[in-house]
Amino acid sequence: MVEPATASQAAAPAMPKLKDELDIVIPTIRNLDFLEMWRPFLQPYHLIIVQDGDPSKTIKVPPGFDYELYNRNDINKILGPKASCISFKDSACRCFGYMVSKKKYIFTIDDDCFVAKDPSGKAVNALEQHIKNILSPSTPFFFNTLYDPFREGADFVRGYPFSLREGVPTAVSHGLWLNIPDYDAPTQLVKPLERNTRFVDAVLTIPKGTLFPMCGMNLAFDRDLIGPAMYFGLMGDGQPIGRYDDMWAGWCIKVICDHLGLGVKTGLPYIYHSKASNPFVNLRKEYKGIFWQEEIIPFFQQVVLPKDCTTVQKCYIELAKQVKEKLSKVDPYFDKLADAMVTWIKAWDELNPPAGGSSAPNGKAA
Amino acid sequence: MRTSPSLLSLTIDSAVLNLSSLPDHIVIDLFLRTLRAGKLNERVLKLFIATGKDEVFSLIQALNIRVTVTPVLPTTIKDDEIDIVIGAVCSDLTSFMNEWRLMFSRFHLIIVKDPDMKEELRIPEGFNLDVYEKPDIDQVVGSSTSVLFSGYACRYFGYLVSRKKYIISVDDDCLPARDPKGFVVDAVAQHITNLTTPATPFFFNTLYDPFTEGADFVRGYPFSLRSGVKCALSCGLWLNMADHDAPTQALKARQRNSRYVDAVMTVPTGSLVPISGINIAFDREVVGPALVPALKLAGEGKFRWETMEDIWSGLCVKVVCDHLGLGVKTGLPYVWRTDRGDPIASLKKEWEGVKLMEEVVPFFQSVRLPPEATTVEDCIVEVANAAKERLGSTDPVFARAAKAMLDWVNLWKSVGSISSSSPAV
Numbered sequence: 001m002v003e004p005a006t007a008s009q010a011a012a013p014a015m016p017k018l019k020d021e022l023d024i025v026i027p028t029i030r031n032l033d034f035l036e037m038w039r040p041f042l043q044p045y046h047l048i049i050v051q052d053g054d055p056s057k058t059i060k061v062p063p064g065f066d067y068e069l070y071n072r073n074d075i076n077k078i079l080g081p082k083a084s085c086i087s088f089k090d091s092a093c094r095c096f097g098y099m100v101s102k103k104k105y106i107f108t109i110d111d112d113c114f115v116a117k118d119p120s121g122k123a124v125n126a127l128e129q130h131i132k133n134i135l136s137p138s139t140p141f142f143f144n145t146l147y148d149p150f151r152e153g154a155d156f157v158r159g160y161p162f163s164l165r166e167g168v169p170t171a172v173s174h175g176l177w178l179n180i181p182d183y184d185a186p187t188q189l190v191k192p193l194e195r196n197t198r199f200v201d202a203v204l205t206i207p208k209g210t211l212f213p214m215c216g217m218n219l220a221f222d223r224d225l226i227g228p229a230m231y232f233g234l235m236g237d238g239q240p241i242g243r244y245d246d247m248w249a250g251w252c253i254k255v256i257c258d259h260l261g262l263g264v265k266t267g268l269p270y271i272y273h274s275k276a277s278n279p280f281v282n283l284r285k286e287y288k289g290i291f292w293q294e295e296i297i298p299f300f301q302q303v304v305l306p307k308d309c310t311t312v313q314k315c316y317i318e319l320a321k322q323v324k325e326k327l328s329k330v331d332p333y334f335d336k337l338a339d340a341m342v343t344w345i346k347a348w349d350e351l352n353p354p355a356g357g358s359s360a361p362n363g364k365a366a
Numbered sequence: 367m368r369t370s371p372s373l374l375s376l377t378i379d380s381a382v383l384n385l386s387s388l389p390d391h392i393v394i395d396l397f398l399r400t401l402r403a404g405k406l407n408e409r410v411l412k413l414f415i416a417t418g419k420d421e422v423f424s425l426i427q428a429l430n431i432r433v434t435v436t437p438v439l440p441t442t443i444k445d446d447e448i449d450i451v452i453g454a455v456c457s458d459l460t461s462f463m464n465e466w467r468l469m470f471s472r473f474h475l476i477i478v479k480d481p482d483m484k485e486e487l488r489i490p491e492g493f494n495l496d497v498y499e500k501p502d503i504d505q506v507v508g509s510s511t512s513v514l515f516s517g518y519a520c521r522y523f524g525y526l527v528s529r530k531k532y533i534i535s536v537d538d539d540c541l542p543a544r545d546p547k548g549f550v551v552d553a554v555a556q557h558i559t560n561l562t563t564p565a566t567p568f569f570f571n572t573l574y575d576p577f578t579e580g581a582d583f584v585r586g587y588p589f590s591l592r593s594g595v596k597c598a599l600s601c602g603l604w605l606n607m608a609d610h611d612a613p614t615q616a617l618k619a620r621q622r623n624s625r626y627v628d629a630v631m632t633v634p635t636g637s638l639v640p641i642s643g644i645n646i647a648f649d650r651e652v653v654g655p656a657l658v659p660a661l662k663l664a665g666e667g668k669f670r671w672e673t674m675e676d677i678w679s680g681l682c683v684k685v686v687c688d689h690l691g692l693g694v695k696t697g698l699p700y701v702w703r704t705d706r707g708d709p710i711a712s713l714k715k716e717w718e719g720v721k722l723m724e725e726v727v728p729f730f731q732s733v734r735l736p737p738e739a740t741t742v743e744d745c746i747v748e749v750a751n752a753a754k755e756r757l758g759s760t761d762p763v764f765a766r767a768a769k770a771m772l773d774w775v776n777l778w779k780s781v782g783s784i785s786s787s788s789p790a791v
Contacts, residue, residue: 119546290589
């Protein structure tokens with residue numbers, strides 16, 4: 001039986017790392033009561049709340065948190081016509097928070113995610129672990145059988161070439177979930193009672209050339225290294241698909257990270273996921289995605305980005321071009337999505353003008 | 367249709383979940399009566415242990431009651447499909463075999479003595495085994511070829527002469543490990559489970575092995591990839607002395623691996639991995655010839671720090687598996703690797719292996735197997751030829767390795783295979 005930690009069990013760290021360099025982005029449609037549980041770990045940080053749904057509703061933020069809040073009216077005002085690329089009635093709208101942030105790092109979490117306990121009963125400070133993951137190198141070129149060699153108590157194994165031991169910068173830290181696992185609708189329908197109780201005490205780098213399903217529930221990334229590629233696509237109201245926002249972003253960022261020599265880690269930290277969404281509702285949202293992903297995956301597996309794509313934005317524009325070329329035939333939705341991807345980059349660059357002159361390459365092209 | 371619970375059944379149910387609320391003397395009485403009635407099984411014993419009562423523990427100790435591990439193999443696998451191959455680099459295998467007895471004794475064992483070892487092997491009674499020593503090796507492969515099998519590589523002779531489908535191999539300085547709950551890990555059963563459930567090399571599952579109980583494929587995992595591919599090799603891990611190289615272990619002299627990572631995962635296709643030979647299992651029928659005793663360091667010694675043969679072999683296996691659409695898993699099971707040797711002494715003597723990896727890894731990363739190579743033997747020949755061509759001039763050890771691989775394939779064809787060579791799956 002896995003249980004979440006109680007508010008009293010969470011102990012605030014003495015020195016919250018990256019306090020002024022990290023924003024926490026939370027999409028919400030109802031309330032932010034869950035933040036009470038997270039208070040000792042998250043209060044030192046600035047929050048960016050993206051309010052989805054009815055903008056006339058007031059979202060109550062627990063006292064003591066420093067935050068900025070954006071509803072749909074704000075998004076429309078700030079982006080003007082470009083607001084069309086931000087999803088409505090879907091948590092994909094969270095990527096607006098990535099765009100308006102002025103910090104180097106982002107941690108994003110869903111409002112039904114609570115503090116987990118490790119096997120010893122200790123409350124897991126998820127943000128602290130994400131920060132450790134992001135501030136230590138990744139090792140995508142050769143698999144280490146003892147997982148993350150930069151963790152305390154671990155190291156590279158025999159046979160690991162010394163020239164590869166410096167690693168590469170980590171762009172993304174992908175955390176996991178205890179209790180309600182992130183299953184698709186068909187699996188939820190078949191296994192409604194399955195709970196994830198297995199605490200796997202590992203962080204590992206996803207090897208270069210390997211794609212993975214990125215879940216946006218418990219995610220951290222370096223905005224400077226990969227931010228522009230974290231577009232969560234067109235989902236929700238008026239769109240034929242839902243629950244593929246984070247997946248789409250995950251395939252895009254992995255291809256770009258592989259190209260630019262950046263790392264993606266997965267594993268710890270765990271959060272406690274409390275709410276199981278309705279599998280029938282999910283099935284309706286995911287339905288097309290289940291078929292489309294059979295085409296989408298081979299597309300991403302075969303994508304080749306040209307050498308002159310030396311920045312994330314250039315990579316992303318090129319990716320959008322290839323999506324239009326190769327995926328439009330699957331469904332006209334991809335045509336719209338490719339356009340939205342370009343709009344997103346334009347909006348990103350407008351809101352995040354490069355400091356002094358032309359943008360420098362933010363990674364080495366593979 | 368369940369009948370509604372009675373007061374009695376409710377009481378029994380709640381008591382059976384937690385005996386510690388019962389008075390001590392009643393617990394002891396229950397324990398003794400259970401024993402006398404012959405009803406003390408593992409589950410019941412664990413219930414009594416969980417009460418934490420001293421008298422229960424004293425009784426258990428006094429009566430010498432022990433939790434026996436009954437290996438639970440997947441029901442489709444028969445005991446006679448498995449060989450346990452041990453390469454004896456130490457002469458006295460008594461405590462090693464005794465510690466593994468519960469897990470090994472129901473299977474056939476092949477013990478191969480390092481042909482360079484002068485001392486007599488000491489093996490305890492009670493096992494179904496075949497022992498091979500230098501004269502046996504010479505007889506089967508000829509004394510000029512038997513050099514392939516010196517040191518840690520002696521185990522490959524066992525792989526060669528085995529006639530079973532699955533082989534499990536652990537170093538003779540490894541003992542059964544305990545999981546975080548204190549239960550002994552059945553490494554054999556776990557390896558067999560790994561080998562008999564599909565691998566998923568084409569897309570990474572963030573919940574690791576989707577075929578393990580309590581896990582599944584996550585949202586976003588393409589359905590067409592969910593049946594997976596055959597798992598050809600299972601690479602286990604090590605508690606206590608992890609498999610670090612000599613410089614690392616010398617630098618972190620007191621570091622011991624105490625982290626038990628409860629996961630098995632498939633190493634993605636295209637991703638190379640250093641497969642340690644300390645704790646492995648493989649499907650001999652499918653991938654046997656790919657485990658090659660080839661890379662012998664000039665100063666190769668009798669400690670793992672002084673070898674790289676398993677790393678070279680593992681890279682061959684991975685490249686072949688990627689080409690043929692087979693899977694390689696890593697993670698559980700753990701074994702407990704005992705402290706042995708001095709990394710600084712090994713470092714002074716032999717650091718060539720560490721240097722060579724700088725050439726080895728880029729080589730394997732660049733190997734491309736042609737579509738015409740459809741059998742494991744064909745693939746190994748291709749790799750051997752590529753090694754000779756691209757690495758032969760860098761260091762004579764590579765030219766020797768390439769030759770050894772070709773010799774091995776020939777040996778496999780004449781001695782190793784009982785039927786025609788394994789086809790691609």
